Amino acid sequence: METAIEARSVRKHYRGTERPALDGFDLRVAAGSVCALLGRNGAGKTTAVRILTTLLTMDDGAATVAGHDVRADGDGVRRAIGLVGQNAAVDEILGGRANLVLFGRLRGLSKAAARARAAELITRFGLDEAADRAVGTYSGGMRRRLDLAASLVVPPSVLFVDEPTTGLDPDARRDVWGTVRRLVDDGVTVLLTTQYLEEAEELADHVAMLRDGRVVLEGSPAELTSLVGDTRVEAVLPSTDDAAAAARTAEAHAVGPVVVDGVSVAVPVADAVAVTRLCGAWSAAGVEPRDVAVRRPTLDDVFVHVNRTAEEVAR
Ligand SMILES: Nc1ncnc2c1ncn2[C@@H]1O[C@H](COP(=O)(O)OP(=O)(O)OP(=O)(O)O)[C@@H](O)[C@H]1O
Ligand SMILES: [Mg+2]
Structure with a gap:
């Protein structure tokens, strides 16, 4: 398996x-895959992205991106990558197309080539209507789509996306997820950072x-x-008797023990289909x-x- 990113x-x-x-940061990302770097505020996600994209130098360690050594061959790395930063890099006054x-x-790119590529990306990212309007007037989702389009003007072999959907509403978030998936279909290796487990699960092969x-x-x-x-499906019933009845019915749909606590019932389920079946059975x-x-x-x-595992190891 070819390695696209190694730290x-x-x-x-x-x-x-x-x-x-960053304190002993190790990572290996296979070519053509999506890796999600998941962590809370201050975990070091942006620092890792900035180092791998040559915007920041490391104190110690080694890294390669698309076969280029990050320290020794920064130009090679920069030619092979695209970056969508945490803070957008587009001009507010210009339109999306410009x-x-x-x-x-x-x-x-030549003027003609740049225009042709811009037109292609505007359409592909669903920005036709807003193409010539100042970016300052775009919604968060539109801006993020434009950010992604901008990073693809010259197709990269490895794309870094720092927090693709932070601050977006659920619709805009799904929209950006769709966009990232299409990139992967084109064979781009993607390293994205996120604070959302759900986002990592949706998009990544490796977390x-x-x-x-x-x-x-x-x-x-x-x-x-x-x-x-x-x-888990968590239900609150009118009485403890109802809770016991709900638990009995739920057994057939559960993938683990059903937990009853007073009037509450918690049922571990496999997927969305199991949720609707369970509700139907109830x-x-x-x-x-x-509720x-x-x-x-x-x-x-x-x-x-x-944390629990770390404590067990420490004991
Ligand atoms: N330019 C800087 N100067 C000094 N400290 C910094 C700088 N940039 C980041 N840090 C610190 O390094 C640590 C890691 O920050 P980093 O921005 O990499 O985290 P992050 O995981 O991207 O967080 P977030 O989810 O908030 O974007 C934090 O403690 C942060 O305060
Ligand atoms: Mg960050």
Whole structure:
């Protein structure tokens, strides 16, 4: 398997700060895959992206991107990559189309080629109607799509996207997810950072959880989810008798033990189909919950697991 990104024991300590931002950061991303770097505020995600994209130098360690050494061959790295930063790099006053033409010119395309590429990307990213309107008037989702388009003016072999959907509403978020998936279909390797477990699960083949500047847990989304447990349907019933009845009906749809706590019932389920089947079964059995919620494991659940494991190891 070809490796698109590799980082070994990368360390970065910003001057005047107490702790290193990256402290033994290791990562390997296979070509053509999507890797999500998952972590809370300050975990070191942006620092890792900035180092791998040559915007920042590491204190120690080694890294290669698209076969180029990050320290020794920064030009080679820069030619092979695209970057969508946490803060948009597009001009507010220019329109979307003009921004894309400008990016093309900066990357060395002729005027005609830059125009043609801009037109193609505007259409592909669904920005036709807003193409000639100042970017300052765009919605968050439109801006993010333009950011992605700008990074693709010259198709990169590796694309870095720092927090693609932070601050976007659910519709705009899905929209950006679709865009990232299409890139992968084109064979681009993607490293994205996110604070959302759900986003990592949606998009990534491989998830690396970053905490205090190092990867503390990694694996496929399914592996991470299996560590933290399944999606749960949580229902509140009118009485404890109803809760017991709800639990009995739920047995057939559960992938693990059904937990009853007073008038509450928690049912671990495999997927969305199981959720609708369970609700159907309750309805047929005359079970009428006062409240039903589907609870998916979150980044916090994974961190709780990581902490627990760390304590066990320490003991
Ligand atoms: N230019 C800088 N100078 C000093 N310290 C910095 C600088 N940039 C980041 N840091 C510190 O390094 C650590 C890692 O920051 P980084 O921006 O990489 O985190 P992050 O995971 O991207 O966080 P966020 O989710 O908030 O974007 C933090 O403690 C941060 O305060
Ligand atoms: Mg960041």
